[in-house]
Amino acid sequence: MDLRYTDAEQAFRGELRHWLATTLPGLPPKPAPTDWPGRRAYDTHWQRLLFDAGYAGVDWPVEGGGRGSSPVEELVFKEELERAHAPYVGVNFVGLLHAGPTIIAEGTPEQRQRYLPAILNGDEVWCQGFSEPDAGSDLASMRTRAVRDGDHYVVTGSKIWTSHAEVADHCELLVRTGEDDSRHRGISWLILPMDTPGVEIRPLTTIAGSTEFAELFLDEVRVPVANRVGDENDGWRVTMVTLSFERGTAFVGDLLEAFELLSATVALARRTGAWDDAGIRRQAGHLRAELDALWALTKRNVSQAARTGIPGVGGTFFKLAYTETRSKLGEYSLSLLGRAALAADDVEGADGLGPLPSATMVEDWLRGISLTIAAGTSQIQRNIVGERILGLPKEPSGPPKPAAARVPS
Amino acid sequence: MDFELTEVQSELADGVRRLGEGQFRLDHLRTLESEGQVVDRQGWRQLGEAGVFNLCRPESEGGVGLGLAEAALVFEELGRALVPGPLVATHLAAGSVDGADDGSVVVGLLEADRTGDRAALPLIVEGLDDLDVLMVLSDDGVTAIDPAAVDATRLQRPMDPLTPVWAIPSPSTLPRGTPVAGPDVAARWRRDGAVLTAALQVGAATWVTDLAVEYAKQRRQFGRPIGGFQAVKHLCADMAVRAEVARCAVHAAAVTADQPDVGDAASAAAGAKLLADEAAIANGRSCIQVHGGMGFTWEVPAHLAYKRARVLATRFGTDDQLAEQLALSIPVPTGDVR
Numbered sequence: 065m066d067l068r069y070t071d072a073e074q075a076f077r078g079e080l081r082h083w084l085a086t087t088l089p090g091l092p093p094k095p096a097p098t099d100w101p102g103r104r105a106y107d108t109h110w111q112r113l114l115f116d117a118g119y120a121g122v123d124w125p126v127e128g129g130g131r132g133s134s135p136v137e138e139l140v141f142k143e144e145l146e147r148a149h150a151p152y153v154g155v156n157f158v159g160l161l162h163a164g165p166t167i168i169a170e171g172t173p174e175q176r177q178r179y180l181p182a183i184l185n186g187d188e189v190w191c192q193g194f195s196e197p198d199a200g201s202d203l204a205s206m207r208t209r210a211v212r213d214g215d216h217y218v219v220t221g222s223k224i225w226t227s228h229a230e231v232a233d234h235c236e237l238l239v240r241t242g243e244d245d246s247r248h249r250g251i252s253w254l255i256l257p258m259d260t261p262g263v264e265i266r267p268l269t270t271i272a273g274s275t276e277f278a279e280l281f282l283d284e285v286r287v288p289v290a291n292r293v294g295d296e297n298d299g300w301r302v303t304m305v306t307l308s309f310e311r312g313t314a315f316v317g318d319l320l321e322a323f324e325l326l327s328a329t330v331a332l333a334r335r336t337g338a339w340d341d342a343g344i345r346r347q348a349g350h351l352r353a354e355l356d357a358l359w360a361l362t363k364r365n366v367s368q369a370a371r372t373g374i375p376g377v378g379g380t381f382f383k384l385a386y387t388e389t390r391s392k393l394g395e396y397s398l399s400l401l402g403r404a405a406l407a408a409d410d411v412e413g414a415d416g417l418g419p420l421p422s423a424t425m426v427e428d429w430l431r432g433i434s435l436t437i438a439a440g441t442s443q444i445q446r447n448i449v450g451e452r453i454l455g456l457p458k459e460p461s462g463p464p465k466p467a468a469a470r471v472p473s
Numbered sequence: 474m475d476f477e478l479t480e481v482q483s484e485l486a487d488g489v490r491r492l493g494e495g496q497f498r499l500d501h502l503r504t505l506e507s508e509g510q511v512v513d514r515q516g517w518r519q520l521g522e523a524g525v526f527n528l529c530r531p532e533s534e535g536g537v538g539l540g541l542a543e544a545a546l547v548f549e550e551l552g553r554a555l556v557p558g559p560l561v562a563t564h565l566a567a568g569s570v571d572g573a574d575d576g577s578v579v580v581g582l583l584e585a586d587r588t589g590d591r592a593a594l595p596l597i598v599e600g601l602d603d604l605d606v607l608m609v610l611s612d613d614g615v616t617a618i619d620p621a622a623v624d625a626t627r628l629q630r631p632m633d634p635l636t637p638v639w640a641i642p643s644p645s646t647l648p649r650g651t652p653v654a655g656p657d658v659a660a661r662w663r664r665d666g667a668v669l670t671a672a673l674q675v676g677a678a679t680w681v682t683d684l685a686v687e688y689a690k691q692r693r694q695f696g697r698p699i700g701g702f703q704a705v706k707h708l709c710a711d712m713a714v715r716a717e718v719a720r721c722a723v724h725a726a727a728v729t730a731d732q733p734d735v736g737d738a739a740s741a742a743a744g745a746k747l748l749a750d751e752a753a754i755a756n757g758r759s760c761i762q763v764h765g766g767m768g769f770t771w772e773v774p775a776h777l778a779y780k781r782a783r784v785l786a787t788r789f790g791t792d793d794q795l796a797e798q799l800a801l802s803i804p805v806p807t808g809d810v811r
Contacts, residue, residue: 065476065482065542065728066732068474068734070474139474327803327805330803331806342793345797345801346796346800349747349803350796352800352803353796354748356722356725356741356744357719357721357748359725360476361718363476363721364721364724366476367477370475381713381717384710445710446703446706446710447710451706453710453713454710454713456701456706456709457690457697457698457700457701458701459703
């Protein structure tokens with residue numbers, strides 16, 4: 065167990081830090097949260113800067129056009145970007161973290177050539193069409209249907225939780241190509257150009273008031289068979305392969321942001337005088353312990369990925385623990401704001417020392433509510449820990465068997 | 474940066490686990506329940522031979538020359554086996570008290586000033602009849618006293634049947650003792666003691682998780698193993714998560730003590746102890762719950778781990794003290810402080 069970075073890792077950090085220090089001051093002002101074309105332009109401009117500097121797809125293999133960095137370098141990369149308050153991955157999320165890696169692993173040479181460079185340099189934006197209104201945790205029950213018609217699939221159905229759909233060029237789409245009840249054996253992975261006729265986007269507003277998600281309605285949308293990644297009916301495996309690209313760094317930015325939020329919350333408690341209360345101080349101390357432990361767990365997970373090349377079980381542990389800690393932190397900062405939390409505005413403090421950090425804290429609390437739900441609810445995660453890690457008996461995984469005909473008595 | 478165990482570290486942990494399974498089998502330990510003496514001297518010497526006490530002593534002074542990281546792995550296994558006696562105190566005393574390093578002497582430790590702010594609470598000392606030397610730790614330093622000279626009353630119904638306890642009616646009656654070390658060493662012992670005690674807690678937290686999972690697989694109700702029900706499965710999952718998060722905290726605290734340039738070792742130790750205490754207590758409680766009515770019996774060993782967790786949570790900082798220490802260590806953005 066060694067927490068010291070090697071000379072090479074430190075050199076990587078030093079170069080990156082220097083690049084960030086010289087690049088970030090030149091960024092344009094951030095667009096308004098609801099200005100989606102503006103956000104696309106801002107995020108893809110940032111991606112272009114990363115690309116030009118050789119930092120696009122640090123975690124992608126070299127043969128996919130990435131930098132081929134080790135998991136530890138990837139950790140350093142995300143750590144330095146967060147500490148420097150660099151822009152988030154934003155609208156490039158699905159392309160860089162999901163669609164791209166999938167095409168690298170499972171795409172044809174033509175597909176790789178066509179799609180990967182445009183993800184890396186920020187030219188094209190992707191969204192995800194996996195979940196459906198009736199298929200959330202039970203994704204394998206999805207019903208969006210693709211019927212073969214010559215060299216096209218005709219796709220009809222609906223998707224939900226499609227982020228950045230409004231500004232996306234392509235959608236990674238899971239469709240049912242097998243029998244209705246074929247579950248994970250009858251799913252295919254398609255690349256859907258978002259400007260295809262029959263694609264309707266309806267924005268979905270979250271309880272935090274944000275609009276990055278949408279519902280997608282597909283009405284006889286024609287997708288070329290050549291846009292299928294992997295074999296027909298093999299889309300579930302293709303999707304699972306993508307997950308194996310995770311190397312324990314998924315929450316690095318989030319976690320470091322939580323450390324900052326805790327510091328800001330303590331500063332608020334000191335300012336209001338709440339800090340004189342030992343109970344208030346202990347809650348902060350406890351959160352500090354949890355965040356420190358989660359940072360250690362991150363390093364453990366990354367180290368495991370570096371040794372074995374595959375994500376260990378630690379990612380599930382991390383998500384369960386982190387999302388609960390983050391919820392606690394949100395509740396804690398909210399309670400310290402008292403009635404100043406009744407608006408997500410930076411309301412002026414009554415002490416003449418300027419605005420309170422209400423906007424950040426209220427927004428963070430609201431966004432935090434999604435964490436125990438998104439990307440696998442905590443309940444599903446606990447099933448995974450119980451069954452795959454502890455070996456407890458499995459939950460029923462298919463639709464219930466039809467009840468046997470009852471014999472009237 | 475590679476925060477995984479090295480091969481040598483894994484082998485060390487495996488070796489201690491085998492020692493625990495051989496020399497400190499639970500059915501053997503249980504014959505000592507409610508006795509005044511729980512330290513098996515032969516076993517203690519074997520721990521000494523295995524390097525448990527002199528692990529962190531330099532090789533030039535007859536030690537093994539390893540770090541706190543290795544010690545934490547060793548103590549995790551000892552915690553898993555519920556080995557009774559003053560393991561941490563004897564480890565800390567190696568090099569300061571003759572015979573501690575090879576296990577020929579049993580050294581206890583009393584934190585004299587940690588209950589000082591609650592004047593109504595007596596000093597409680599553990600395992601007095603097992604001890605050759607009792608060390609008294611305060612911010613001023615460490616003194617050694619003769620356990621036989623301590624005026625104390627043995628309590629008849631110790632909470633943990635494998636941790637006999639004595640009450641010292643008034644701290645002022647403690648013999649003065651001979652100085653062993655100064656404030657610097659005392660501070661380091663507090664930190665390392667917290668890390669190693671936390672390691673014991675993580676070991677116990679893991680052991681009760683295994684115990685609960687085994688039971689949930691074989692116990693059948695309503696025609697199926699109870700571990701198939703989410704209500705029980707999720708209890709077990711939460712146990713595993715708590716143990717793993719605490720384990721990483723303990724390992725990081727130990728490595729930070731060995732590699733001071735990577736972080737704040739004192740805070741890391743406090744955080745590790747805080748989370749490990751919680752994991753051991755919560756997992757002990759959950760283990761009893763998973764066992765249902767049988768969990769409330771003396772026969773099922775779940776209560777031993779739960780009670781031990783409670784004992785260890787009182788050493789080297791309570792939850793309130795540790796959380797307070799951590800609170801004051803949180804960096805506050807400059808300019809925001811009034």
